[in-house]
Amino acid sequence: MDFSVTSAVLEKSKSDCIICGIYHGQKLSSAVSTxxxxxxxxxxxxxxxxxxKGKAGEVQWLHAPNGISAxxxxxxxxxxxxxxxxxxxxxxxxxxxxxxxxxxxxSATLATSTILSSTDxxxxxxxxxxxxxxxxxxxxQFDIPSSRKKSRPLLKKITFNVADRKGLTTAKKGIEExxxxxxxxxxxxxxxxxxxxxxxxxxxxSQARKIARGEKSISVRVLSEKxxxxxxxxALLSVARGSDQPAKLIVATYSGGAKKAPxxxxxxxxxxxxxxxxxxxxxGKMDEMKFDMCGAASVLGTLQAARDLKLPINLxxxxxxxxxxxxxxxxxxGDVVTSMSxxxxxxxxxxxxxxxxxCDALTYAERFKPAEVIDIATLTGACVVALGKHAxxxxxxxxxxxxxxxxxGEESGDRTWRLPLWDEYQPQLDSNxxxxxxxxxxxxxxxxxxxxxxxxxxxxRWAHLDIAGAxxxxxKEKGATGxxxxxxxxxxxxxx
Ligand code: BES
Ligand code: MN
Ligand code: ZN
Numbered sequence: 001m002d003f004s005v006t007s008a009v010l011e012k013s014k015s016d017c018i019i020c021g022i023y024h025g026q027k028l029s030s031a032v033s034t035x036x037x038x039x040x041x042x043x044x045x046x047x048x049x050x051x052x053k054g055k056a057g058e059v060q061w062l063h064a065p066n067g068i069s070a071x072x073x074x075x076x077x078x079x080x081x082x083x084x085x086x087x088x089x090x091x092x093x094x095x096x097x098x099x100x101x102x103x104x105x106x107s108a109t110l111a112t113s114t115i116l117s118s119t120d121x122x123x124x125x126x127x128x129x130x131x132x133x134x135x136x137x138x139x140x141q142f143d144i145p146s147s148r149k150k151s152r153p154l155l156k157k158i159t160f161n162v163a164d165r166k167g168l169t170t171a172k173k174g175i176e177e178x179x180x181x182x183x184x185x186x187x188x189x190x191x192x193x194x195x196x197x198x199x200x201x202x203x204x205x206s207q208a209r210k211i212a213r214g215e216k217s218i219s220v221r222v223l224s225e226k227x228x229x230x231x232x233x234x235a236l237l238s239v240a241r242g243s244d245q246p247a248k249l250i251v252a253t254y255s256g257g258a259k260k261a262p263x264x265x266x267x268x269x270x271x272x273x274x275x276x277x278x279x280x281x282x283x284g285k286m287d288e289m290k291f292d293m294c295g296a297a298s299v300l301g302t303l304q305a306a307r308d309l310k311l312p313i314n315l316x317x318x319x320x321x322x323x324x325x326x327x328x329x330x331x332x333x334g335d336v337v338t339s340m341s342x343x344x345x346x347x348x349x350x351x352x353x354x355x356x357x358x359c360d361a362l363t364y365a366e367r368f369k370p371a372e373v374i375d376i377a378t379l380t381g382a383c384v385v386a387l388g389k390h391a392x393x394x395x396x397x398x399x400x401x402x403x404x405x406x407x408x409g410e411e412s413g414d415r416t417w418r419l420p421l422w423d424e425y426q427p428q429l430d431s432n433x434x435x436x437x438x439x440x441x442x443x444x445x446x447x448x449x450x451x452x453x454x455x456x457x458x459x460x461r462w463a464h465l466d467i468a469g470a471x472x473x474x475x476k477e478k479g480a481t482g483x484x485x486x487x488x489x490x491x492x493x494x495x496x
Contacts, residue, residue, distance in 0.1 A: 083117045265368055268295035302488040
């Protein structure tokens with residue numbers, strides 16, 4: 001999509017369409033009044049006759065209106081609040097894009113002052129950035145590599161019309177940052193959507209290298225199974241034993257901050273297919289376990305966005321990547337493995353593999369002396385039961401970090417909900433044969449998974465995001481969402 005900004009007179013815009021925001025139950029704003037005046041009261045009449053109520057996402061075309069150069073106006077319902085919360089704004093913009101797509105418009109001009117409640121630059125920045133993110137994600141298409149491409153939408157150009165020249169700079173910044181975030185989200189979606197026979201551990205490594213290509217600020221190292229063995233990563237390697245695809249530990253460092261500034265470390269679960277292993281999953285919907293690398297995908301999407309935004313921080317991305325498959329060599333229930341931390345684990349269920357690869361990656365993270373560590377993982381079905389698709393589960397040993405993430409979730413509209421990590425849950429991991437088992441029984445499955453990880457992060461400020469419900473949609477809309485890239489980027493922006 002081609003995004004641009006103008007402060008030219010709206011009525012003279014030559015776009016196929018002008019998008020005009022209408023709020024529910026409010027008098028026309030002065031910007032809408034001007035447009036209404038130019039069209040000889042056509043907008044007001046539509047509203048008076050009840051054809052448009054301004055509900056969030058409501059759309060109404062006004063064809064060939066007199067007095068303006070554009071061929072049509074799209075009246076766009078914005079909801080009741082003149083300062084729209086993120087969710088209403090996203091819903092409205094997405095509805096506008098759908099309407100534009102159906103209409104065959106090639107270009108559209110968004111009249112920002114019909115939507116803004118003030119001339120505050122922060123509000124304009126927020127609107128342009130959110131609009132770009134939403135437009136890009138609504139138009140996202142997944143194509144299988146080297147297959148016939150689907151036809152591209154006609155809509156090619158969006159212009160943001162701003163009130164004055166001062167707005168030009170602000171809107172440009174909003175567009176640029178929105179584009180960087182949207183590209184990160186799209187990358188995460190595409191990696192998630194790719195089938196497991198293409199998106200292997202090695203493929204994820206090649207994607208990390210691709211992000212780093214030609215960039216002085218990023219370096220990538222990919223550790224082989226042999227190197228992991230030397231480090232004592234017995235938990236991670238126990239998951240990879242049943243697979244013919246070699247496991248990889250992908251480590252990418254982005255240096256945008258001061259040389260000595262401690263980095264933020266992001267650890268993403270990269271199980272490129274989770275069959276459950278010897279504790280085989282039931283067959284129904286097993287295809288969806290290609291999405292079990294969405295944590296890794298979100299880390300790569302965030303890394304790319306950090307690069308494009310030139311964030312003034314240091315960042316380390318760590319991705320333990322493997323398949324989880326049954327075979328004669330696979331780890332069996334009851335097997336005991338030794339993690340890099342020295343703690344031993346009785347593998348009671350080979351389907352609780354995510355925590356086994358994460359624990360070694362989290363121990364590995366210690367060498368970077370991080371300011372904070374956040375792991376992102378499609379970790380438990382229990383989290384889908386608890387929170388559904390609307391929020392990621394959040395568990396943390398640090399209240400400040402947890403609150404920062406909750407806040408970034410609200411700001412980005414990519415929300416999290418905190419669950420407790422109380423000591424009372426820890427005994428559920430007791431084992432008679434090792435320091436701990438890898439499952440905690442049927443109760444509080446998301447929390448006991450967090451308890452397991454907490455035993456490997458005692459020395460660090462750490463948060464865990466369980467994205468099992470948020471990372472992909474099911475049914476007719478089946479596909480990766482790219483979450484929580486926007487949450488993570490917002491968090492990093494807030495730190496910078
Ligand atoms: N990748 C799954 C979690 C998952 C399941 C995410 C369904 C989204 C939808 C994870 O590896 C897993 O299998 N977890 C087990 C843990 C259990 C054996 C303690 C689960 O949730 O069933
Ligand atoms: Mn599993
Ligand atoms: Zn899994």
